[in-house]
Amino acid sequence: MTRIINRQPSRYGRLALGFLPFVILLLVYIVASDARLAENSADKLLPSFQSFADAVVRMGFEPSKRTGEYLLLNDTLSSLQRLMMGVGLSAFIGLVIGVGNGMVPYMRSPLSPLVTAISLIPPMAILPILFIIFGLGELSKVVLIVIGICPIIIRDIQLRTDDLPPEQLIKAQTLGGSSWQIIVRVVLPQIMPRLIEAVRLTLGSAWLFLIAAEAIAATDGLGYRIFLVRRYMAMDVILPYVLWITTLAFAMDWSLKRVSILLFPWYHGTQGGGHD
């Protein structure tokens, strides 16, 4: 008898087992939805797949009756713009302060405790303050994302910089490298893939803060739409939107991973190839 820990599914078996939970969830949904719809054909809690298809066509491929815009496209563009700005800004600040903190003791001493303190503040708790300072427009949504994820990126990059082998830095110094040269030529190239990794790990939180910001005050965006139609329980719109957000998030994560593999093959090589 082979031990269970040594039994491996075949290639197709692995694929089938991977799909299995999704198939079960789908089946449970279909059964539950049919049962509710049989009882009340106008039930909105668990809509049929036909209603989903109708909602997708309505939101995605027909101009809105009220504004003439394609709502899904419009919402997606607004949300992505906010997200990209928030994440891009956080990555940039994270890199600059993170590497600085890691490399320059006179920068680390005043900044490191501050960053740690800020990273521990729950951003949702200081929302009213953000509104008063940054207003209710696009700026406050981007700022919420930045406050939410930037300290985490800074701390991660700082730790990664600290982790660089001291031999490397000493070697570069014996070769006559200045502080600036060492940071730009030795540290930065090694930190870049780690920055992409940090961004990938914080993307989930970035989406969370984006949706939260859009739920609070907005005129468009994926989070705005979900919280708006929640008012009349339009699950036929909400569930496809959730699926769409998941797809977008997955696509972003996947592309960042590909970019990282393409630009820094050495990094992924050392991680045994299966690093995701």
Added chain:
Amino acid sequence: MMHSIRSIMRTLTLTVSMIALLITTSPAAFAAEKTDFKLAWTIYVGWMPWDYAAASGIVDKWADKYGINIDIVQVNDYVESINQYTAGQFDATVMTNMDALTIPAASGVDSTALIVGDFSNGNDGVVLKGDKTLKDIAGQQVNLVELSVSHYLLARGLESVGMSEKDVKVVNTSDADLVAAFSSDTVTAVTTWNPLLSEITAQPNTSEVFDSSMIPGEIIDLLVVNTETLEANPKLGKALTGAWYEIMATMSGTDAAATEAKTFMAEASGTDLAGYDAQLASTKMFYTAAEAVAFTHSADLMATMQKVSEFSFDHGLLGEGAPDATFIGIETPSGVYGNTSNVKLRFNPAYMEMAAEGAL
């Protein structure tokens, strides 16, 4: 090997059907006679009596009289409480006439307005920064909870000065953050309800340019009960109505008992007696069942529901399947508005009449 796969598949199929069964056996599935009921309420001046009803034991007294149990549950999120009611988790919930139409009724859950508690008579308002009149709102951004009664109030206000929603830009803003948002320079106009409204008008340099007292009787606060549950369990209707009007009688008095009851409600809603009295002043409470019955019987109610239906239809709230505003039938004592074969919202004064006649 094949055998074990087959047995796994069988177990799985069984699990799936068990889970599905669990999910679908919601309480609403059993409309038969039962003895345990749940009522959800949220904080609002006209609904605070339910908290007092639970705390003072008045609900229990009436429930015992009819041999049933009524559980009074406070829900923090208003829309969520209505969604839960619509999904069948509560038998009764407090809501406005518009939300009763657009959430449960539009979701096909036949609902009855058992008690018409009050209407907003200044509790909802449009506020602009600066010394302004309603006409100045043209071209401004207006922060409000979109698709709520605030949105309806704004639409009615704009109509009254010959404008429409196209003349302003509506920004959906969560009610929890509206007061903080108003302190920001980018926000110049809001539409909201009490107690937020009084917080906002208390700030310097604001003008309240339109309020619900200019459209009296159009924003109505109801206790809504699932029609099937009510028909199968008239005891529930009797107990709730009896308890409600006992509290109304206490509250409307001027004696120590009235002060005690109102102080309790004030504290539970985060204000003091003076603040609560101020909110009551802009609320037309129906302290006696007779007043509520008369209001329900008047033809104005049907006219109001027509306006609300048309607004809801224009904003897509009746669902995509709705071809026009009359898609959902609304039954009032003076007649049915809309589709008589799809009546999903009923104003039924029967229980309030029993209360008025002292027959409970």
